[in-house]
Amino acid sequence: MASFFEHGIPDMIKTTSIEKVVAPVITHMCHLVLICESGEGSEEFSELEGVAEGVAKASKNMAAVASRLAAESDDDIMREEMDPVVASMKLSGQHVLLTAQKLSIQPHIANHREELITSTQNVLLGLLKILLLEDDATVRKIVTAGHWLQDCLSQLEAAPNIPALLRAFQGFSEALLLLNNLVENRAKDLRDPGQQENLSRSLETLKKCVSMLHTAMCTTIKHPQSEQAQAAKKYIVEQVDSTIMELITTLKSNCHGSFLSSSGCYIDKLQGLLQLLDNPKGKAHRK
Structure with a gap:
């Protein structure tokens, strides 16, 4: 048996x-x-x-x-x-x-x-x-939302002018709202407090990044020759992307075993x- x-x-x-x-x-x-x-x-x-x-x-x-x-x-x-x-x-x-x-x-x-x-x-x-x-289907739905947010981030990064940037930001905001709602519900249901904490921390980081992301994108469009602006843009894009990946990794991980x-x-x-x-x-x- x-x-x-x-x-x-x-x-x-x-x-x-x-x-x-x-x-x-x-x-x-x-x-x-x-x-x-x-x-x-x-x-x-x-x-x-x-x-x-x-x-x-x-x-x-x-x-x-x-x-x-x-x-x-x-x-x-x-x-x-x-x-x-x-x-x-x-x-x-x-x-x-x-x-x-x-x-x-x-x-x-x-x-x-x-x-x-x-x-x-x-x-x-x-x-x-x-x-x-x-x-598993629930997790896949959240992961798909995370990948959508990454796609929206790529569109933000590639925006050639302010009107295109504003359109890209609208999509980014919708994707972030969806991901936020799905992850918050998931975190409430998880048994492992470590996973809950990691998800909440990732969401909080993403929210804090929005303001700098907007500023950095606008600055690089208005001042494309500025090395400082380009460096700020690269930093915030990498920060957002890595945070999304951390969130996805946490969603796919097993419980830590200490409740x-x-x-x-x-x-x-x-x-x-x-x-x-x-x-x-x-x-x-x-x-």
Whole structure:
């Protein structure tokens, strides 16, 4: 049976939105596995098939939601990658129900129990894949906005006169506003305070650069022979471009692994539940 920790699941959960979806699901799955491990014909064991039906229904519903999101998305990568994940998710949910039904007929067969735990893990992995595909699409949208801002910066730099500069600045302002809104929403959702801080710092730097960028561009157009003006223009353009790249790098990076906010306690509980789901017998023996 593959370990959840081989997949690095706690490190993959970068946002509170994903965490809030996954943690309750893991709790219910742990309940299912614990019934499986400790039932042995008890009253609790009679609940197994009902709980498994709930898992199968939830898997089907999540797959339907994921299919709808993919169909409505303009992200080609997410649409292409979502279909096989959705199909696997529905199949894993049905497999949980089938293995639970086999256990209700032959409750003492160890292979049936192992099969139930494995299929339960596969449901969780399918859920995570769906959430992470959607999250990747969100990051790609922000990165695309960052590249648009870089294109607008190039148009600013190449503006030959003041009217062209003003038109270029309008596009630059629109791109910066879009990027700012997307990044602010992303930063609020991130679990890692280090990533949040880096994104906020990059946005603040970009905002501070706007005034100097305007001044430097106007000065070089009016005084094209001025070495000082050219140096100022080069400095601010490089500053803006490097800040955008830093922001993109932060968006694509993984969590740092140290959570100093209140979500740290929550994720610790999540990791404990993953360990229990991965090896329920071992946990029971250590009690």
